[in-house]
Amino acid sequence: MLTDQRHETILALLNQSKTVRLADLTEATGASESTIRRDLTDLEKQKKLKRIHGGASVITGKTEEAPLQERTLRDQGEKIVLGKAAADLISDHDTVFLDAGSTTAAIIPYITDRNITVVTNGLNIITALAGTGIKTYVLGGHVKSGTHAFVGAGAIASIQAYQFDKAFLGMNSVDAEFGYSTPDPEEALIKKQALDRAAESYVLADHTKLGETSFSKVASLDEATLITTDKADRELVDEISRETRVEVVTA
Amino acid sequence: MLTDQRHETILALLNQSKTVRLADLTEATGASESTIRRDLTDLEKQKKLKRIHGGASVITGKTEEAPLQERTLRDQGEKIVLGKAAADLISDHDTVFLDAGSTTAAIIPYITDRNITVVTNGLNIITALAGTGIKTYVLGGHVKSGTHAFVGAGAIASIQAYQFDKAFLGMNSVDAEFGYSTPDPEEALIKKQALDRAAESYVLADHTKLGETSFSKVASLDEATLITTDKADRELVDEISRETRVEVVTA
DNA sequence: TCAAAAATGATCAAAAACGATCATAATCGA
DNA sequence: TCGATTATGATCGTTTTTGATCATTTTTGA
Numbered sequence: 246m247l248t249d250q251r252h253e254t255i256l257a258l259l260n261q262s263k264t265v266r267l268a269d270l271t272e273a274t275g276a277s278e279s280t281i282r283r284d285l286t287d288l289e290k291q292k293k294l295k296r297i298h299g300g301a302s303v304i305t306g307k308t309e310e311a312p313l314q315e316r317t318l319r320d321q322g323e324k325i326v327l328g329k330a331a332a333d334l335i336s337d338h339d340t341v342f343l344d345a346g347s348t349t350a351a352i353i354p355y356i357t358d359r360n361i362t363v364v365t366n367g368l369n370i371i372t373a374l375a376g377t378g379i380k381t382y383v384l385g386g387h388v389k390s391g392t393h394a395f396v397g398a399g400a401i402a403s404i405q406a407y408q409f410d411k412a413f414l415g416m417n418s419v420d421a422e423f424g425y426s427t428p429d430p431e432e433a434l435i436k437k438q439a440l441d442r443a444a445e446s447y448v449l450a451d452h453t454k455l456g457e458t459s460f461s462k463v464a465s466l467d468e469a470t471l472i473t474t475d476k477a478d479r480e481l482v483d484e485i486s487r488e489t490r491v492e493v494v495t496a
Numbered sequence: 497m498l499t500d501q502r503h504e505t506i507l508a509l510l511n512q513s514k515t516v517r518l519a520d521l522t523e524a525t526g527a528s529e530s531t532i533r534r535d536l537t538d539l540e541k542q543k544k545l546k547r548i549h550g551g552a553s554v555i556t557g558k559t560e561e562a563p564l565q566e567r568t569l570r571d572q573g574e575k576i577v578l579g580k581a582a583a584d585l586i587s588d589h590d591t592v593f594l595d596a597g598s599t600t601a602a603i604i605p606y607i608t609d610r611n612i613t614v615v616t617n618g619l620n621i622i623t624a625l626a627g628t629g630i631k632t633y634v635l636g637g638h639v640k641s642g643t644h645a646f647v648g649a650g651a652i653a654s655i656q657a658y659q660f661d662k663a664f665l666g667m668n669s670v671d672a673e674f675g676y677s678t679p680d681p682e683e684a685l686i687k688k689q690a691l692d693r694a695a696e697s698y699v700l701a702d703h704t705k706l707g708e709t710s711f712s713k714v715a716s717l718d719e720a721t722l723i724t725t726d727k728a729d730r731e732l733v734d735e736i737s738r739e740t741r742v743e744v745v746t747a
Numbered sequence: 748t749c750a751a752a753a754a755t756g757a758t759c760a761a762a763a764a765c766g767a768t769c770a771t772a773a774t775c776g777a
Numbered sequence: 778t779c780g781a782t783t784a785t786g787a788t789c790g791t792t793t794t795t796g797a798t799c800a801t802t803t804t805t806g807a
Contacts, residue, residue, distance in 0.1 A: 247550050248794085249515050267754080277796045282755075298754065298803065368622055375619065375644055378514040383646055385636030385654035393626055395634055399654060403636035406650060499784075518764080528786045533765075549764065549793065 663694035
């Protein structure tokens with residue numbers, strides 16, 4: 246991996262989660278600790294980040310409210326792990342669908358130097374991919390105000406033109422009986438379409454989403470592989486894994 | 497492979513992915529390392545790229561958003577005036593097309609509280625509209641790396657579903673003879689489509705764009721009203737206004 | 748507080764990339 | 778066609794980058 250790409254990856258990762266550990270960076274870039282240390286030294290000299298013991302953090306003008314920051318950090322830790330696990334599933338030359346949302350966005354730092362094509366319906370995904378060299382395609386449609394996902398008839402029409410090797414979806418709720426569900430019917434429709442048009446489908450959900458149900462059903466459990474973390478309740482995971490393949494990664 | 501072809505290939509590859517490794521280039525062109533090194537040296541001398549250890553990177557060095565921001569800042573005054581003039585043309589309940597680009601983005605501050613619907617193919621436009629309550633629709637398609645405009649077959653297909661009251665287009669060049677033109681053929685195609693599907697079409701161009709020509713013709717002058725500022729050369733404006741309606745606003 | 752564990756920075760050797768050079772092949776002009 | 782010019786690919790010594798090692802510092806937790 247080129248030095249510049251490594252630097253980009255580091256900054257992207259940092260942008261995602263405000264703080265990164267050295268181990269995260271070596272894994273994301275495939276470089277050794279020494280190299281990453283040198284990178285961090287360089288980037289700190291460029292005032293792009295601040296080194297901290299064990300890793301690096303974004304440069305922040307003032308300290309934010311501590312408990313809030315801590316909570317988001319913890320959540321993001323889980324997202325990072327899920328993102329990394331998802332990225333490992335992607336092969337070169339794959340065409341993948343990345344659902345709108347912050348969980349799927351966590352995949353991006355790990356794929357910036359990969360030779361793949363991404364199709365998405367999320368504004369945040371496009372923005373995150375904008376700097377990278379990844380070939381990006383976007384679905385048309387109505388820009389939903391809350392999540393900034395592209396939905397509706399236009400999006401449905403757009404997605405028909407594509408076929409994916411893999412689809413990665415965020416999901417609000419995963420229930421052993423009700424399957425995958427999400428609050429917004431229009432987003433559910435797009436997720437379902439993406440899932441149907443992919444050879445392999447994966448749902449990324451942190452431990453808080455398990456055992457929950459939302460208004461709109463997307464699909465039954467067996468239509469996608471679930472990726473979650475070991476923070477999830479053991480019994481819930483067992484129950485779900487009777488229906489579909491579940492990949493549990495350590496947070 | 498001819499030297500010029502190789503140079504084109506290198507720049508195209510670079511445009512696609514921001515950084516390239518030497519090995520990628522030798523493979524893509526079939527030339528030896530020595531030749532590619534010479535090419536890179538030449539292209540760097542021409543300021544077309546920046547050499548880095550192991551390959552080359554795009555000249556901007558920074559993220560791609562930086563030049564966009566910079567462009568937005570430069571000639572900002574003139575753009576603001578153009579944006580305001582364009583906003584004045586929009587009526588309540590209009591459905592308008594806003595072209596990708598910084599000039600059309602300047603319209604947005606003046607329409608945030610209007611009851612209108614916007615269709616766009618520009619990432620920057622979506623981002624700017626994201627916070628507002630404006631109903632926003634986006635064309636699908638390939639995300640072009642430089643301008644972050646959505647282009648290609650997907651975009652063309654998407655736009656067929658819409659009909660606009662007004663279309664507002666940025667334009668690189670406006671010439672009395674050659675008409676409206678822009679460097680990228682794919683963007684030209686979208687602009688032309690938007691123009692055809694709108695009851696009224698407006699081209700926004702600051703004074704530096706007049707009397708210029710670019711590679712891809714979008715339309716002849718009489719297909720849209722030109723909006724420019726009084727910084728524009730008087731003779732050029734007269735010449736153009738023999739072909740189409742021109743609105744000159746004071747900068 | 749103190750010892751164990753983890754992280755850090757310095758150092759060094761190996762690997763990769765580089766630029767210079769030279770011989771050969773292709774292209775051009777007479 | 779022939780000689781000159783230019784482009785190309787291979788080689789080689791030099792420079793840069795990288796990864797491993799290890800002594801030192803910092804953090805952790807008992």
